Amino acid sequence: MKPGCSRLLFICLSAIWALATADVPAGQRPGCPAKCGDVAIPFPFGIGKHCALHNGFNLNCTSINGTMKPFKWNIEVTKISIPSSKVWMTTRMSWQCYFPATRTTNYSDSWLSFTNSPFSISEVDNKIIVIGCNAVAYMRSSTYVIGCYSTCTNVTLENGKCSGAGCCQADVPKGIQYYRGYFNENYNTTQIWQANPCNYMALMDKAAFSFNTSYVKSKVFYETYKGGVPLVANWVIRPWTCKAAKKNMSTYACLSSHSACVDSTTNDPGYHCKCSNGYKGNPYITAGCQDIDECREKSNPCGPGICKNTQGKYSCSCHPGNYMANGVCVPIPKSPHFPAVPVIGASVGLVIIVIVIAFACFIQERRKLQNMKQNYFRQHGGLILFEEMKSKQGLTFKIFSEEELQQATNKFSEQQVLGHGGHGTVYKGLFNRNVEVAVKRCMTINEQHKKEFGKEMLILSQINHKNIVKLLGCCLEVEVPMLVYEFVPNGTLFHLIHGNHGRRIPLATRLGIAHESADALSYLHSSTSTPILHGDVKSSNILLDGDYKAKVSDFGASILAPTDESQFVTLVQGTCGYLDPEYMQTCQLTDKSDVYSFGVVLLELLTGKKPFSLDASDQEKSLSMMFMSAVKENKLQEILDDGIKQDNMEVLEEIAELAKQCLEMCGTNRPSMKEVAEKLDRLRKVMQHPWVQLQQDPEENESLLGQRSAMVNSTVVSAEYFSIEKEAVTSLGSGR
Known part of the structure; x- marks a missing residue:
């Protein structure tokens, strides 16, 4: 062999030996990059072919201005945490700026889609932030719309304070995988552009944000974050639960010994892995969890x-x-002669001292806890509520302790969860071994609501209607009050309509549920001592008892009817597909907002379709928009649910006409809930005894059953309605 060849062979063998004996960095597969720039890339994430657990965790390492940075799609990844199953990303903010040169207000909306990926937006780590002096901005997800109003008028701006003065914030719902951030164009900087030219909206890591009064001036906020804000996302292995994943060990991700599987806490199935106590490392690779040397x-x-x-x-x-x-x-x-008794005495004395100190610490901590509970009780108006309860005879409302509710729900066990909503989680509870209740554990409470909470509870406790879920009591000694309701066993109207149960729901049953729900809302609006606005009317907030009688529930978004204009400046929130467009425009929640939402519920009962569907075509994403279009084109029968198409068409058309009136763009043109309930009651009676009604009141029945031509000819649909709904639907459909 020639000397040159020998030397080359030696170099090659040396290189192979070096690679074979080199340590494989914990957290990535052999031959895969451990880092991209300064960011560590632990498995299940990876850069390159076969380096990630699957394509959902695959990243790209790209050079930006000479610096290597990891990206997921076009989103920069700045940090990955295996123990917490979180990833930090940089996302765009939305802005609204007035340009004096062109005398126009320009907009840049931000959006993010994690649909069909392992990621979801962390509701714990992020906040919806709005910066500006006349700004209303929203986060629209596939199921929810939340926003808030920020002003600089008649308020004092303070550094570090974000509660409406120059800055407002709102909580992020749980399990969100898609959002779009956009502005209400009725609120802008056209009149104040010289001092405050821009408004901003960002969904971002709350730990990375602290309001500065300079943010409302010029482009300080934008320049501080260079147009991109940090966002925290949760990640899980989809779409299996731990139980299902363990059935196929070839795809099971928790490879390391001394690791455990943990189910996702969001509504979507999924799991993540963690190292057992006393171990740390990466549970997703073999021998990744290593003993901690304490x-x-x-x-x-x-x-x-x-x-x-x-x-x-x-x-x-x-x-x-x-x-x-x-x-x-x-x-x-x-000393060997040291008496045994003093030694024993000293030991006993030491034990007594330790016990006394421990007991003193226990008493002190217990006292701190009691003081904290008393403070929360006072903050939520507990003293006022307690005094009022004593003065009212026969009131069955009860103030529960936290301990009672923990005992009733098995310490708020996951096995007791009845459902998750935008305002919190509902648990099934059991008192005295036989009294079933539903305990609502709310996520947050704003300051204005906190001050009025005791007063509101007193009013809500006096609600007594057969079609409204009874509020049995509340717990005020916690940071966010908990509510206790009667338990309704038969699920929700949403589940009845969309639960794929395969059963036909008769028109009479649908009409009965609609009438009972409308009657309950009418009672709230006009028959209580103080009018109550529900604020989140939807089919999942209408429960059904054993006889399929409706019971309206979930007053998490409800408020007492505002008595002055200042009460309209509040958190804007509601469920996507049900939200009143006028409320989104004006930030004024009225009784007609509930009427609009109820109109969407009527559409669900008529069509069997969900109020909003991201997977549908642009014209069919919004149920209300699809319905208006069908009415305009005289194609109502085409969108009716197959289970009722053969039923009384005249009654169906009357219900459709009523729904159309409820969905009017202008609230003043909508009927009141009392009028809606009365109309549904008349239709229900016609369904039950049509011949009796025709004999008793021919004029009324002519009104009930003779308006078909009026409905068919009523083809003028508000252009504003279509522009707002189509713009929202098109934007939602333009995600990744």
Whole structure:
């Protein structure tokens, strides 16, 4: 062999040996990059072919201005955490700026779609932030719309405070995979552009944000974050639960020994892996979870004693001349003649001292907890509520302790969850072994609502209507009050219509549920001591009892009817597909907002379709828009549910006409809930005894059954309605 060839062979063998003996960095597959720039890329994420668990975790490493950065789609990834199953990304903000040169207000909306991916937006780590002096902006997801109003008029702006003065914020609903951030164009900087030319909206990591008064001036906020804001996303292995994933070990992701599987807490199935207690590392790779050497941690867990590390644990022993007493090393008396009694006495004395100190600490912590609970009780108006309850005879409303509710719900166990909503989680509870209740654990409460909470509870406690879920009591000694309702066993109207149960729902049943729900809302609007606006009317908030009688529930978004204009400046929120366009334009929640939402519920009952569907075509994403178009084109029968197409067409057309009136763009043109309930009641009676009604009141029945031509000819649909709905639907359909 020639010397040159020998040298080349030696170099090649040396290189192969070096690669074979090199350590494989924990957290990535052999041959795959461990980092992109300064960002570590642990498995299940990966850069390159076959480097990620699957395509959902695949990243690209791209050079930006000479610096390598990881990207998921076109979104920069700045940090990945295996223990917390979170990833930090940089996303765009929305802005609304007035340009004096062209005398126009320009807009840039932001959007993000994690649909069909392992990611969802963390409701714990993020906030919806709106910056501006005359700004209303919204986050629209596939199921929810939330926004808030920010002003600089007659308020004092303060650094670090974001509660409506120059800055407002709102909570992010749970399990969101898509959002679009946009502005209400009725609120802008046209008149104040010299001092405040721009408004901004961002869905961002709340830990990375602190309001500065300079943000409302010029483009300070935009320049501070360079147009991109940090966002925290959760990630899970989809679409299996732990139980399902373990059935196929070839795809099961928790590869390391000393690892555990944890189910996703969102509504969508999925799981993530974690190292067992006493271990750390990457549970997604073989031998990725390594023992933690507690003895080498910064502070010796054994104090002055000897620490010995074991797998997943550690043990303590004493140095020679000492012995272990109640977990503490104490010296052995040196004198052999030292009496045994004093030693025993000293040990007993030491034990007593430790017990006394521990008991004192326990008493102090218990006192702190009691003081904290008392403060929360006072903040939520508990004292006022308690006094009012004493003055009212026969009131069955009860103020529960936190301990009682924990006991009733098995410490708010996941097994007790009845459902998740935009305002919180509902648990099934059991009192005295036989009284079933529903306990609503709310997520947050705004300051204005907190001040009025006791007053509102007093009014809500007096609601007594057969078609409204009874509020039995509340718990005020926690940071966010909890509500206790009667338990309604037969699920929701949403599940009845869309639950794929395969059963035909008769028109009479649908009409009965509609009438009972309308009657309940009418009662809230006009028959209570103080009018109550529900604020989130939808089919999933209409429960059904054993006889399929309707019970309106979930007053998480409800408010007492505002008595002055200042109460309209509030958090704008509602469920996508049900939200009143006029409320979105004006930020004024009225009784006619509930009427609009109820109109959408009527459409669900008529068509069997969901109010909003991202997967449908642009014209069919919004049920209300599709309905208006069908009425205009005289194609109502084409969109009716197959289960009722053969029923009384005249009654169906009357219900459709009523729904159309409820969906009027202008609230003043909509009927009241009382009028809606009365109309549905008349239709219900016609369904039950048509011949009796025709004999008793021919004029009324001519009105009930003779308006078909009026409805067919009523083809003028508000252009504003179509422009707003189509713009929203088109934007939602333009996601990744």
